[in-house]
Amino acid sequence: MGIAAGIMIILISIAHNVYGEKKQVPELKKITSNPVMIGSLRIMIFQGGLLLLAVGIIQVLVSAGTIHLPGISAYFPVGIVLINFITSLVIAALIHSEVFKVTLPQFVFFAVIIVLQILSLS
Numbered sequence: 001m002g003i004a005a006g007i008m009i010i011l012i013s014i015a016h017n018v019y020g021e022k023k024q025v026p027e028l029k030k031i032t033s034n035p036v037m038i039g040s041l042r043i044m045i046f047q048g049g050l051l052l053l054a055v056g057i058i059q060v061l062v063s064a065g066t067i068h069l070p071g072i073s074a075y076f077p078v079g080i081v082l083i084n085f086i087t088s089l090v091i092a093a094l095i096h097s098e099v100f101k102v103t104l105p106q107f108v109f110f111a112v113i114i115v116l117q118i119l120s121l122s
Contacts, residue, residue: 002063002120008113009056009081012106013049020045048084055080063120078117085110 021042028041059077061067069076089107092100100107 001116003060005113005116005120006056006059006061006063006077008109008116009052009059011056012109012113013052013056016052017046017049020049051080052084059117059120074121078114078121081110081114081117085114 024045025038025042028038032038055077058067058069062069062074062077085107088103089100092103092107
């Protein structure tokens with residue numbers, strides 16, 4: 001279960017970066033040519049994507065027995081994904097409901113990942 005969760009995290013990290021670069025950045029460029037705005041969006045896209053990539057790799061390595069996270073550190077991969085999930089969910093549900101409607105499949109995908117991560121801890 002942990003390896004499946006890790007692979008899913010890696011896949012969503014790739015999708016995060018590709019979607020951001022191919023869809024969101026061009027859309028923002030239609031609205032503004034401000035390099036700070038465009039650069040800031042690109043930084044946020046790749047920060048999130050690369051953080052998820054790192055968490056996914058760690059999840060796979062832990063689940064494969066290649067590395068060991070002792071004590072409370074065993075909960076860091078699921079904790080990072082939960083922080084990302086809860087932050088996105090709260091903002092999308094409470095502030096930007098139009099985003100929530102579009103990203104609902106992503107929230108379901110993340111919920112599956114989180115369940116798999118939790119089950120792999122046992």
